[in-house]
Amino acid sequence: MPTTKTKPILLQPAWKLPANVKAVISTRSNDFNLATHVNDDPNNVITNRQQLRNYLPSEAFWLQQTHSDRVVKADISQTTPDADASYTTQKGVVCAVMTADCLPILLTNTSGDFVAAIHAGWRGLNDDIITKTILELSQFTPKEMLAFIGPAIDQECFEIGAGVRESFLTKDHDTSTFFIPSINSSKFMADLRGIAEYKLKQSGLLAQNITNPKICTKCHHNWFFSYRENSNTGRMACLIWKE
Ligand SMILES: [Zn+2]
Incomplete structure (x- = not known):
């Protein structure tokens, strides 16, 4: 196991941020998997997280992600709480989510x-993790909030069963617009990004404050980990903090 690795390639989101907020997106370059639960050599993950740490003000506040709707306040005295979203008002605390096709x-x-x-796959979206996160931030005005939807699987690459569509429509029939029939019978292509934008707007965000560059992880699997491309895959991270 090599102890030295070349530097990771980290991307800056194409997102206009206030001067005191920083965000980065990791890529898969140099086998830069950051997840401990995905069948990777633990030493590789440790090395990668140490490398990432060089670009951050503190160790990232990692979550034990389970496609839940749980939202936690990022508190560095806690280690990897069981949650799929975190928030903070504190400087130097790094909120992070890991994904491979799901929405960061x-x-x-x-x-x-x-x-x-926020980590949102179809379950998290349908369980309203976006709305629940914004409710935790109710002292702030949604009209002044800025959202960025990172690399995730696009509609043309994301086929789901009829049951998934049905579970969305049961809760909110207006979400039907985000599903189109697949070429495979009784399957649908789901627009998770569209649903995320819809939920953000429902929570009061303005359309012009939602940045959604539509980078598909499966189409760009040379750059990003994609579970639909290969289920035995690593995880990328999207991280954000106040300076
Ligand atoms: Zn794609």
């Missing part, structure tokens, strides 16, 4: 008062 959603506001990171 980063949040802040125009004055940089808080930051938040």
Whole structure:
């Protein structure tokens, strides 16, 4: 196991942020998996997390992600709480989510008062993790919030069964617009990004404050980990913090 690795390639989201807020997106370059639960050599993950740490003000506040709707306040005295979203108003605390096709959603506001990171697959979206995160931030005005939807699987690459669509429509029939029939019978292509934008707007965010560059992880699997491309895969991270 080599102890030295070349530097990771980290991306800056194409997102206009207040001066005191920083965000980065990791890529898979140099086998830069950051997850401990995905059948990777633990030493590789340790090395990668140590490398990432060089770019951050503190160790990232990692979550034990289970596709739940649990939202926690990022508190560095806690280690990897069982949750799929975190938020903080504290400087130097790094909110982070790991994904491979699911949606990473980063949040802040125009004055940089808080930051938040949300992991949302179809379950999290349907269980309203976005709305629940924004409710935790109710002292801030949604109209001043800024959201970024990171690399995730796009509609043309994301086929789901009829049951998944049905579970969305049962809760909110208006979400039917985010599903189109697949070429395979009784399957649908789901627009998770569209649903995320819809939920953000429902929570009061303005359309012009939602940045959604539509980078598909499966189409760009040379750059990003994609579970639908290969289920034995690593995880990338999207991270956000206040300086
Ligand atoms: Zn794609």
